[in-house]
Amino acid sequence: MITELRLENWKSFGEATLYIDPLTILIGTNASGKSNVLDALQFLQRIASGVKAKDAFGSIRGGLEWAAKRPNASFGFHIVTVENHVRYECDVHYSVKDYVLHEFFPLKHIGDNPGLVESQINKSLQNIFILQPVPDAMMHYTELSDRLDSNAGNIAGVLAALPAKRQKEIENTLTQYASRLPDRDIHRVYAEKVGKLGKDAMLYCDERWADSGEIFTVDARAMSDGTLRFLAILTALLTLPEGSLLAIDEVDNGLHPSRAKLLLEALQTISKQRNIDVLVTTHNPALLDAMGTEMVPFVTVAYRDPETGASKLTLLEDIEQLPKLLAQGTVGKLSTQGLIEKSLESAHG
Structure with a gap:
């Protein structure tokens, strides 16, 4: 299963690493880069499933034209998976010219058995499922x-x-x-x-x-x-193959805030029972508050560097001012007031 994904010049990102846990919560303001993370997972899933690179951008926002962070002409990913307590790593890079994907740089494997590394990485990537209930x-x-x-x-x-x-x-x-x-x-x-x-x-x-x-x-x-979206999420959790990574953008869209705790319970319980990792994005303070402080290590914040404008990712628990922030209120309240992003901006100021 995928445990780390480093983005290199992908869309709005310069370089950033996403750490994936059994349940990962990705938060951030609009245009911070959250959806671009899910686009990267979708692109990699399609590539690993045999889709031609030039066709893998179908339905991905911006298409190939906006794949590489400008003014760069290439983008890439560093992928880490763990299978049966064994760690596998590889790098993959693409070059873009005149809005055409001209080159595919073969996987750079990290390990003694390149064939096994590629097989395990591909297996994990193929098991990515992006759920967008309609x-x-x-x-x-x-x-x-x-x-x-x-x-x-x-x-x-x-x-x-x-x-x-x-x-x-x-x-x-x-x-x-x-x-x-x-x-x-x-x-x-x-x-x-x-x-x-x-x-x-x-x-x-x-x-x-x-x-x-x-x-x-x-x-x-x-x-x-709201009921249909909720049933779709449950059905995905209950029917996807074990070892899958289920990614859902705006997971609580259409669901009443009073049901946030129920949604979180379902995500945690069913995913654990079926050995499925879950990555979700949310703006909902009710869901963030339902998590409690015990979920803080599994929250990642997407934000823009105030100097370069590039998207960045940081673990919530790594924010230096977090203890002072939590003294002011819950994670949901901090998110609503924009205090988390302000603390990150001040740290780069």
């Missing part, structure tokens, strides 16, 4: 599928295609967490095959109203965007 895409009938799409549009098809026992286990877990979301009681979350041939599926929810006790069934078209 509720509108989740509201329709979908074909059966064995892997969740990045937008989670085929969530019903993934659940309905599972072996019966595994499907029931996952749907029970979805119900367990989803029942704690609304004011009314969610009795069951499930997917069923539809049509004569049973090749399509729909996502359903049985709701029980407290006054009458009667159960009403609704399909995904009647579910809220």
